[in-house]
Amino acid sequence: MDSPRLSNRMDPTAVSGRIKSARIALGLSQGVLASRLGVHRATIAHWERDGGFVPSVENLRALSQELQVGFEWLAVGGVISGQAVSPTIPDSRRRLESRMLMLSRHVPVSFLATVIALLESASAYLE
Structure with missing residues (x-):
């Protein structure tokens, strides 16, 4: 399920871009990813849209597994606790x-x- 826009800790635009770039890097369509996650294709499109809703923590975990990227990278991007974080494709x-x-x-x-x-x-x- 979607959660409302999250606070300052997560930039929805950045999360949307990371979801989309990881999906495209694996050659997955929104429909295929949606099917694997058990959500509607429109949900994926909404997560990938600038200003859209950020997925819940549970959905971020599922996305990180399906997209073969680290949860931390997907959730917060390039740096966590001073250490660079990158996708694990x-x-x-x-x-x-x-x-x-x-x-x-x-x-x-x-x-x-x-x-x-x-x-x-x-x-x-x-x-």
């Missing part, structure tokens, strides 16, 4: 991993060791 991950590998070939080994240690720390923290 699988293709984006592959591109980032490929870019990281390519860039790693051009940095000193000591720097690469530091990056790996940082990634290991992050991995341990997230487990």
Whole structure:
């Protein structure tokens, strides 16, 4: 169900754009996404419209799963608690991993060791 426009913490225009861009990135129509979520196509259109209603928390969670993006990114956008947040669309991950590998070939080994240690720390923290 839709909830009324949310307060200052969520910008409905930004949420609408993130929903639409994630849906398009996966090649989903509004109708297909609506069917998967059990809502009407018009509901999806309303969520994607500038000035439309922001989905409820439950619908944002369902959207994040169907659209394969992080809930935080979908709900609040690019930054949470000072950390950059981005969509987790699988293709984006592959591109980032490929870019990281390519860039790693051009940095000193000591720097690469530091990056790996940082990634290991992050991995341990997230487990």
